[in-house]
Amino acid sequence: MVDSGASTTLADWPLRPWLLAGILGLAGLLIHLFTQGHEDTPWRVAVAAFLFFAALSTAFTLEPVKWRGAAIFSVIIGLVMAGLAWRAVNYGESLPDEHYGFAAGVLASLLALPLFQAGFARKRLSTPYSDIHYHVWTDAISGAGALAFTGLAWIVFAVLSELFHLLKIDLLRDLMGEGWFGWSFSGVACGAAFGVLRNQTRVLGTLMSVVLLVLSLLAVPVAAGLVLFLLATALSGPDVLWEATRSATPVLLACAAGAYVLTNAILRDDAGSMSASRIMRIAALVLAAVILPLAVFAAFSMGLRLDQHGLSPERLWGLVAIMVACAFGLGYWVALARGRKPDWATKLREANFHLAIGVCALALLLALPVLDFGAISTRNQLARLESGEVSAEDFDYAALRWEFGEPGVRALTILARGSSGAAEYAQIALEQEQRGYRLDRQIRRDEDFNLRVQPDDPELRRQVLDYLRENGWACDQYCVAIQTGTAQDGGREIAIVQGSGYITAALPVADGADQPPAPAIETPPRSELREGSEVEIRTVEKRYIFVDGKPVGQPLD
Structure with a gap:
């Protein structure tokens, strides 16, 4: 069923x-x-972002009568995303969360799109919910359909190119390898699909009804499963969640988001189009009610992580997601309490409208360079270090170096100039050229490695330690670094033996050493079997690493 008020907003053009x-x-x-x-x-990159987002916005909003408003809206969307893209690329190394900020801008644009299409700029809070609901679902369906058609168009083009290749005509094959053609062909196919789909109002309405019906069928088992999950959690205690997995927070937030989508699949846009099935309506009530408990459990999980490790930019973004989930959950509880039995669905629709406006504004605020999550997190981590809540040996210096942006690097510089036990660790972190990953402490001093070097050469040991400071996982426990050869550029090839295996690495030429010219590489002749070819078995000597007289791992050669 297509709402009469919403369906007229798309004209056949x-x-x-x-x-x-x-x-x-x-x-x-x-x-x-x-x-x-x-x-x-x-x-x-900023120009590319402007072109990409402005063109996509135009595909959704262009109308024969209201084309000026659509053009202005698309230009605004393009400029906002261009600014975010420019900031992410220009200051990427000094920003702790450039990808999250860009994602927040995308979310704000996605939420603003159906509001603009429904006339929110003129009608404000009196905008009909049915219009917004219609545009949200038809935008999603037409976007998915356009992407599917673009993929299908490429498949057809590839088949045709192979067909003409049989005739030794490789024009289509050559075009597929050209970047300009790929972008242009994708744009043409996607734009044509958008235009055709958005001209078919009745088809979009039918597809929307089918999609909502399918999602409604999923609502009943999902509601039952979430209720059982919450009951089991209440009986066993929430601690079982944190013991079972380290990713409880994203799982719980995903469940809350799924409950929200399925609730609205049943609510539809008005009472007339809502399912008359009593079971479906009970499932919608249940799903609306479980969003808040799921969000609260996610908040509790995040609280445990913050108590253990303190703030980080990524955890602050996680807190924002939890706040949004709690806002929706609390808003739904208030709507259910206000609506009581006869009018609860209407109150939920009103809550959707107001919460969507709030989240759109929040996403835009977070996308702009207003709140510095890197600086906030850095202050929190330094306070934990200074208070003794975390020791200098266990402090995560690598996180400050690589995850907290410019504030983290400034903090490390100040620590390195000090006389505390953290100074040496901070200096090592500043000298890192790439991010090293360990499950425990991220930064290790030379004396922290239980290492033996063969041959016992001080210069070789220094080079191995330089490598291990960047790749500490290669020597978690006791290890032996043994030179296996010399590279073509004069550097040393080594194997680092640990446990029952080893890894190989190439060390650079030592500082001040003469670098020999790279020898010419001769390509061995290819062997091809012919009549009369001599075929034989030969034993080829290979080098292995031996530990206590037994070979370890694969041969070196």
Whole structure:
């Protein structure tokens, strides 16, 4: 069933597929021209982001009568995302969360899109919920359909290229390897699909009804499963969750998000289109009610992590997600209490409307450089170190170096200049050229490695320790580093033996050493079996690493 008020917002416009195919195809071509070989140039990436998001927004909003408003909205979306892309590329190394900020901008754009389509700019809080509901689902369906058609178009093109290849005509094959053609073809196919789908109001309405019906069928078992989960958690205590997995928070948030989607699949846009099944309505009530408990459990899980490890930019973003989930859960509880038995569905729809506006504004705020999660987290971690809550040996210096952005690096610089026990660890972290990963302490001094080097050469030992400070996992316990050869550039090839295996590594040329010219590499002749070829078995000598007289791992050669 299609709401009469919402369905009239999309007019059948024969020119739409052609216009959108041209706009998205041209945008794809320009994106390629601006970024080819310059993916790390901030202004070029910003232009590409503007073209990408403005063109996609146009595909959703372009109408024959209201085209000026659609153009202004699309330009605003493009400028916002261009600014975020420029910031992420230009300051990427000094930002702790550039990808999260960009994702927040995408979320704000996605939420703003159906609000604009429903006329929120003019109607404000009087915007009909049915219009917003219609655009949310039809946008999702038409977007998925356009992506599916684009993939199908590429499959057809690939089949045709192979067909013509049989005739030794490789024009299509060659085109598939060209970057400009790939972007342009994808844009044209996607734009044409958008135009055709958004011209088919009745088809979109039917597809929306089918999608909502399928999701409604899933609501009953999911509601039952979540109720059983919460009951089991209440009986066994929440501690069992943290003992079973380290990823309880994202799992709980995913369940809360799923409950929200399935609740709205049953609610629909008004009482007339809502399922008359009593079981379905009870499932919607249950799903609406379990969002808050799931969010509270996620908050409790995050609280345990914060108590153990303190704040980090990633955990702060997790807290934001938990706050949003709690807001929806609490809003749903208030709506259920206000609506009571006869009017609870209407109150839930009102809560959806107001919460969506709030989340859109929050996402835009978080996308902008207003709150510095890196600085907030750095202050928290330094306070834990200074108070003795975490020792200098166990403090995560690598996280400050690689995850907290510029505030973390500044904090390490100050620590390295000090005279505390943290100074040496901080200096090692500052000298890191790549992120090292360990399950316990991230930074290790030379004396922290239980290492033997063969041959016992001080210069070789220094080079091995330099390597291990970047790759501490290679020597978690007792290990032996043995030189296995010399590389073509004069550096040393080593094997680091630990436990029942070993890894190989190539060390750079020692500082001040003369670097020999690289020898010419001769390609061995290829053997091809012919009539009269001599075929024989030979024993080839290979080198192994032996520990206590027994070979370890695969041969070196």
